[in-house]
Amino acid sequence: MDKKIIIGAVVALLVIIVGAAVLMGGGTTERGPGEIVVAAYSHGGEPEAGFDPIAGWNYYAEPLIQSTLLKMTPNGTYAKDLATDYEISDDYKTYTVDLRKDVKFTDGSDLTAEDVAFTYNAAKESGASLDLSALDKAEAQGDYKVKFTLNKSDSTFLDKMAYIGIVPSDSYNNESYGENPIGSGPYKFVQWDKGQQVILEKNPDYYGKQPEIEKITILFAQNEAAFNLAKNGEADIVAVPLEYGKEKLDGYTMYLQDTIDVRGVSLPSVPDTGELSPDDNYTIGNNVTCDIAIRKALNYGINRTALAEGALNGLGYPSYDGIAHQLPWANKEAAIEDGDVAYANKTLEEAGWVDSDGDGIREKNGTKASFKIYYSASAPERQALAVGAAEQAKQFGIEIEPVGAEWDEIYPNEFSQGVLWGYGSTDPSDMYGEYYSSSDFNPARVNNSAVDKHMDDAFAESREDSYKDWSAVSWDGSTGISPKGDANWLWLGEIKYGYFVNDRVDISNDTALLQPHGGDLFSNVYDWTMTNATAEK
DSSP, rough: OOOHHTTTTTTTTTHHHHHHHHTTTOOOOOOOOEEEEEEEEGSSOOOOSOGHHHHHHHTTTTOOSSOOOOEEOOSSSSESEEEEEEEEETTTTTTEEESSSBBBTTTBOOOOOOHHHHHHHHHHHSSSSSSSSEEEEEEEOSEEEEEESSSOOOOTTHHTTTOOOOOOOOTTOOOTGGGGGGOOOOOEEEEETTTTTEEEOOOTTSSOOOOSOOOEEEEEEOOOHHHHHHHHOOEEEEEEEEETTTTOOTEEEEEEEEEEOOEEEOOOOOOOSBOOTTTTTOBOOTTTSSSSSHHHHHHHHSHHHHHHTTTTTTEEOOOSSOOOTTTTOGGGGOOOOOOOOOHHHHHHHOOOOOOOOSSSSOOTTTTEEEEEEEEEOOHEEEEHHHHHHHHHHGGGOOEEEEEOOOHHGGGGGGSSSSSEEEEEOOOTTTHHHOTTTTTTTOOTTOOHHHHHHHHHHTTSOHHHHHHHHHHHTOOSOOOOOSTTOOOEEEEEEEOOOEEEEETTTTTGGOOOOOTTOOOOOOGGGGGGEESSSOOOO
């Protein structure tokens, strides 16, 4: 989720803006016939720790510089990459993987099982990449076989094998690797101009399908700065906020790509009793949102279709449980008829929330129905959603104060106020962090034994069999986290990603993967082509 993806990106925001301004200064940028310039989501935020998978570089996306054991396909299945075969024990506690024997790192050394085992063990220890808490240890068994032993059944461990880039164990240094990464992926690292860009060139020794694009320069520019790059013809592929999704630019095509990226607000479901989180000493609980009547009123009273048309520029899709409708564990039964202000008013009144002083805000036992929703100040669609939800909530007497902030200010409030998060993964186990009662994250403080059991059961089942239990987390006919159940979150909508693509480039939109939260524009980079021989504009 956000906490992993945005590490370093917001810290570098001011530097990014200055760097982008320098890069955009005056006229078009010359590009060779096989060279492209990109400013896009997953690579848009400059990583504080550099391009190190162990430190969290580009999880849930094509790392470009490094290789992964498996790759996700457009239909949601897995294709082999470094892995040539794998076996899974019946209890989903042991995964054994056979490796290719023809893979070299860009420093000329062989990639072996020792490198894979080292990468996974180090990533587990760092805690900055994927959730590897189920991993007990990874062991090399000879040069080209790796054994992963888990401390519990976890059928989703296969997902982790698709998203962790492998680093060389012999030369890896956690202090320097991120600034000069060595990998075995389709591209090799050339140069990092901090605050401005990173330059990658095609790896001639790559074992897989050789991409046509020879050189990729990734600019650290976002939002309006990125849009200006496209307007000035200075970049070939530019990710822009949805507010620009219907704009037209000469020489560019706007691609609106489907995603599984969802936006929603966590609503603390316990009262503020003075309890603090054990690790960070953050306040836990909110005396307004702890009342299920408040949470129900919001979930039934907010009109998500209106938000999709307004805040998401007509390019969104309502969401009721945070599971994108394209995923096989999506739960249609979680959907409700929302925008029902009468139901919201009735629910609040029956629970004792009344506006006794005529100020338009209900109160109960001296407590105003008022709380904050924090959102990332660098995310325009989150601001629009927070403001839109706040305006609608006024209709039934709930006051919401939208607060745009940096993440170092948002995190201390994550257990005590509403926070507008982004979420969306091909790995269903991400739901564990949001909803499992003992999860360290769980900002809404969900505590539902039936929800916990559905997730426990899902981990111990095959991927296909588990879908019914992941789906039941939302609503199983009796309970769940969705509006019909505990309404722990106010899920609002799925979004699309908008990319301006220069006519000189073809990004093979037909072969693109569904993009997870954070984006994976480069997932099909092997299929991209140069449609023109020159970059003249």
